[in-house]
Amino acid sequence: MSHLERTSNSPQNSSRMREQVGGGTVQQYPTARTETVAFRIDGCSKVYWIKKNLILSEPGTLCEIFATLSVEGEGTSEEQAIKLNSVIPEDFEALVHFYNDFETRGIPVGVPPFQYWDRLKRASRCYRITSVEERAYGELFNILIEQNPVMAVVIAEQNPGADQEWLYAAYRKLCLRARPLSDNEAAKLHGVTVNRIIRARQKIRHWNSLSIARRGMISRGSIIREVFRIQGRAPTEHKSR
Template sequence: MNRSRFFLEPEVVFLCVTDESKREGHLFRVHRYFLERDSELFRGMFACPPTEASSEGQTEETAIHLPDVTPFELECLLSFLYEGMYERAVSLAEWVALLSVSSRLLFDKIRERTISVIETHAPALEPAERIVLATKHDIPQWLNPAFTELCTRADPLSGDEANQLGTELAERVTRAREMVQSRSGCGQPGGVGFSKAFVGCGCKDCRQARSESVRASYVAMVNSVIKETISLVL
C-alpha cells in the first residue's frame, strides 16, 4: 500500500503562553503539522536533531514556551489555522492580534493576509494605531498615509494618541501639523499658499486642471514636511 501525500503523522505538540495580567500560564495542545507547514520558526525548531529537542513540546511539562505572545493572540492564530477556510465574523481586534503573533512566529503567508485585510477593513484603524503597528511589525507602507492623516486633519493629537506615539514622535507630529498649516495658508488645499498654483481662463477644463495642480502641490508639500520632521525618527 502506497502512502499518499496526505498520510499525516498524528503528532501533537504542547505550547505554553503566559497571561501577564493574571500571572498565569495557558497550555495548548495542537497538531504539529499546521505549525511546521506555515511557520519558518517552527520548521526550524522541529528540524533540530532528536538529541537536541526530542522531548520539547511532547508533554505538558516540556511545553514549548512562546514569550511575548498572549493567550488571545495564540487563540486567534489557531482559530485561523483550524477554521480559516470557513466564513466567520472576525473582529478588527482579532486581526490585529493575528498580525502580532504571525509576525513574531514567522507565519509569513498569514501575516500577508492579515496586512491585506487590515488595510481594507471598515472602519479603519485609527492613524496613531497604524503607526504603532507599522513600526512594531515592519509595515512601512502604512506610515506615510497615517502621518498624512494626522498632519492634515482639523483635530490636533488627542492625549491618547500622544501616549500611543510617545513623547518625541508626538512632538514631531505636532510640529509637522504646524508647518503644514503655515505653508498652505489655511491648512487645506486651496489655501492662500496654493491660490496661484495654476492660472487659466476660468473654463471648466481650466478649473479642473487648477484643482488637480493645487492638490498635487499640497500633497507634495505634506510629504516634504513629513519627511523633514518625522521620518528621521523612524
C-alpha cells in the same frame, strides 16, 4: 527553556471530541493523522492540529521541530502530541486558526480584529515565524490608522524599521480629517510632527481653494509626502487626491 518537550505516551480515548479553533465548531479527529501535526501546550489538555505542509512552508521554530524529532510518530497522534512551552493558549489558538482556517473563514467569530492580530503577532514572534509576524503587524497598524491615527504615528516613529507607506497613511489620516489635533493628541506627538501636520493642513487648505487647472500635477498626497519627507509615491495615488 525550550519551546517543545515530548509528552508521555499515556493512553487516551481515540474518539475524543476536540473543539476546532476559531469557529467554535466541534469535529472528531482520529487518534493518528499523517497530514497534520499535533501540539499540546504545557499545562493544558487541549490538542491542536496544524497542517504539516503549512508548517514546513514557514521558516521558524515550529518548522525546526521536524529537524529535532527523535521519536517515530511524534506529533502524529494525540498521545504523542508535541508539548509547547512559553506561549499563551489564546495566542497559539490564533496561530492555529491562521494556518488552518484564515483563508476560508477569516477572523474567528466573536474575536475583535485588533485582539486577533495582536495575539497572532505575539505567537508568531514567540516562534520566530517572520512572515506571519509581519502580516499581523501590518494588520494591527492598519486598524490603528483608522481607529487611533495618533497612536499609529507614535508607534511608527518609535520604530526605525516602520514601513514608510504606513507612516504616510497615518499622517494622511490626520492631515485630511476635518478636525485639527486636540491638545491631548498634540501632547502625545513629537513637536516636529505636530508642526508638520499643521503646515501640511495649511497647504492642503490652499490646494483645496485652487481650480483643477491651477493644481497641476500636485496632489494632496504629494503635499503630505513633501512636508513629511516621505520618499516615493504610492501606486494608487492620483493627482486629484
